[in-house]
Amino acid sequence: xxxxxxxVEQVEAANTAFYEALERGDFEKLASLWLTPADLGVDESYxxxxxxxxxxxxxxxxxxxxxxxEVLRSYALIMANTDYIQFxxxxxxxxxxxxxxxxxxxxxxxxxxxxxxxxxxLGPLVGQLVVATNVFRRTPQGWKLWSHHASPVLAETDxxxxxxxxS
Numbered sequence: 097x098x099x100x101x102x103x104v105e106q107v108e109a110a111n112t113a114f115y116e117a118l119e120r121g122d123f124e125k126l127a128s129l130w131l132t133p134a135d136l137g138v139d140e141s142y143x144x145x146x147x148x149x150x151x152x153x154x155x156x157x158x159x160x161x162x163x164x165x166e167v168l169r170s171y172a173l174i175m176a177n178t179d180y181i182q183f184x185x186x187x188x189x190x191x192x193x194x195x196x197x198x199x200x201x202x203x204x205x206x207x208x209x210x211x212x213x214x215x216x217x218l219g220p221l222v223g224q225l226v227v228a229t230n231v232f233r234r235t236p237q238g239w240k241l242w243s244h245h246a247s248p249v250l251a252e253t254d255x256x257x258x259x260x261x262x263s
Contacts, residue, residue: 103192103197103234104190104192104197106238106239107190107192107197107199107232107239108188108190108199110129110232110238110239110240110241111185111188111190111199111201111230111232112185113125113129114126114129114230114241114244115183115185115203117129118171118174118175118181118183119181119182119183121175121178123168123171123172123175126168126171127168127171129240129241130151130164130167130168130240130241131151131164131233131235131240131241131242132164132240135233135235135236135237135240136235150162150163151163151164151167151241151242151243152167152242152243152244152245153167153170153243153244153245154244154245154246154247155170155174155246156224156226156246156247156248157248158170178207178208179208180206180207180208180221181205181206181207181208182205182206182207183203183204183205184203184204184205184206185201185202185203185204186201186202186204187200187201187202188200188201189201194234195233195234196231196232196233196234196242197231197232197233197234197239198229198230198231198232199228199229199230199231199232200227200228200229201227201228201230202225202226202227202228202249203224203225203226203227203228203246204223204225205223205224205225205226206221206222206223207221207222207224208220208221208222224248225248225249225251226246226247226248226249227246227247227249228244228245228246228247229243229244229245229246230243230244230245231243231244
């Protein structure tokens, strides 16, 4: 077993690799960061590899996705429909207990869609604030994602600031 500070550093590196793969649109790298049946010692010849050792993911506003196949399909769709995305992570906290690690963070996301027809520039950039929890499991190949759950942070509007709260 590795030292606690080493575990935290390794989990931080795995978490960073996850967001970097998303930013680059590197689907193969992203897929390699999620748990597989083999990581869990499951014989894939007897189990559907898409559902074994169920991984899960909740994107902001989406229902719960379970199973490796469903989770990876969601990322393929996101990558195919996002021309630009960048994550600035803040409030990152890593906790490791045994073979499980929990990462809580705030994703400050800047993204852009396709340009208007005939324009070669990116579409308008949009900022979004999301809180995320990433759960990792230790495997012989390193720390792998078991679950990702992201929820939007609702921003106050100017109208909210002027309203008085009833007592």
